Amino acid sequence: MATALRERAGAKGASPGRRDSDGVQRKRKGFQSRALFLLMLPGVAYFLLFHYGALVGNVIAFKEYVPFDGLWGSPWVGLGNFQRMFEDAAFWDSVRNTLWIAVLQLVFYFPVPLGLALLLHTLTWSSVRRIVQSVAYLPHFISWVIVVALFQQVLGDTGLLNSGLSGAGLHTVDIIGNPDAFQPLVVAQVIWKDAGWGTIIFLAALAQVDEQQYEAAAIDGAGPWRRFWHVTLPAIRPVIVLLLIMRLGDILSVGFEQMLLQRDAVGPETAEVIDTFVYYQGIVGGDYGFAAAAGLFKGLVGALLVYAANKVAHRLGEQGVYK
Structure with a gap:
């Protein structure tokens, strides 16, 4: 608890320039993270749709599947x-x-x-x-x-x-x-x-x-x-x-x-x-x-x-x- 109080006091006593610099770095890291997530989305969508989503089709192993009647x-x-x-x-x-x-x-x-x-x-x-x-x-x-x-x-x-x-x-x-x-x-x-x-x-x-x-x-x-x-x-x-x-x-x-x-x-x-x-x-x-x-x-x-x-x-x- 004492450590937390000291850290809070140190944060309050930090200079405005230091706080502005930390805020810019956090925004930059957040932007980079969002960019990486956007680049990752097509690959994740591919696996969800064609690998994990396709697992639902395994239900036809327990059916006499007729395409005209559909999956269910x-x-x-x-x-x-x-x-x-x-x-x-x-x-x-x-x-x-x-x-x-x-x-x-x-x-x-x-x-x-x-x-x-x-x-x-x-x-x-x-x-x-x-x-x-x-x-x-x-x-x-x-x-x-x-x-x-x-x-x-x-x-x-x-x-x-x-x-x-x-x-x-x-x-x-x-x-x-x-x-x-x-x-x-x-x-x-x-x-x-x-x-x-x-x-x-x-x-x-x-x-x-x-x-x-x-x-x-x-x-x-x-x-x-x-x-x-x-x-x-x-x-x-x-x-x-x-x-x-x-x-x-x-x-x-x-x-x-x-x-x-x-x-x-x-x-x-x-x-x-x-x-x-x-x-x-x-x-x-x-x-x-x-x-x-x-x-x-x-x-x-x-x-x-x-x-x-x-x-x-x-x-x-x-x-x-x-x-």
Whole structure:
């Protein structure tokens, strides 16, 4: 109380110029805050409308949705759509394909951006680093239509690879149309397209590592591998755990456009994933309630994976996505 009285007395005894200066600064900060809020409004409106507002549409998973009857006029079926979904063999085929492709991407794709970031971080010539980064980032901005077309031109039945093999009198191979090679092929496509873009966060984390720690470890006799294991890895481990948790939450989304463009080449038995299953059942087949049930199932599984992975991260001493 005494402190408050002294502060009040000090405020009363402040000079008019001081009070005017404080008032101008408060107005300036308030204006800057309002400007930032105005800049933030379009992004907030987008998420509220197209992400959170769209959650209301999940109600059709419990209805026999008819567009002409509307969202609330369509008859309720309860868990009937989920029962049909669990009894559908095609749905479980899509789940199996999705999980298998997701595991392959997690094992083979996730370490690649980290390794590429470590290689770029060791480059001492800034000009060479910028060139390599630009070349590695470029495929991310190419659409999947062009990426799939490029792979078909190289690895297709009449692509460059088979043209060279046939010209040399060797047996040709159709990698694009081979169901056995499809899943490794889509993982290779993801690595080629997005590995460079994924290095951005790892490079930002590596830039925060104190160089004096490397120097101290080198003085103590630590080689490159031991410096990586005892200095680099502990410094970027929180970022690795965070990205891994986020990847697990999105593990059932393995690339709708990528799969849709190549589905007909190898057949739905190999290339059908949950996203394409929802598309063909809902948009193409018109069974909107059934498709919404499959999409809701995918979202719930992703949320459970994030929750479980976050709990494991807390037990390992990491912060995770949330506390």
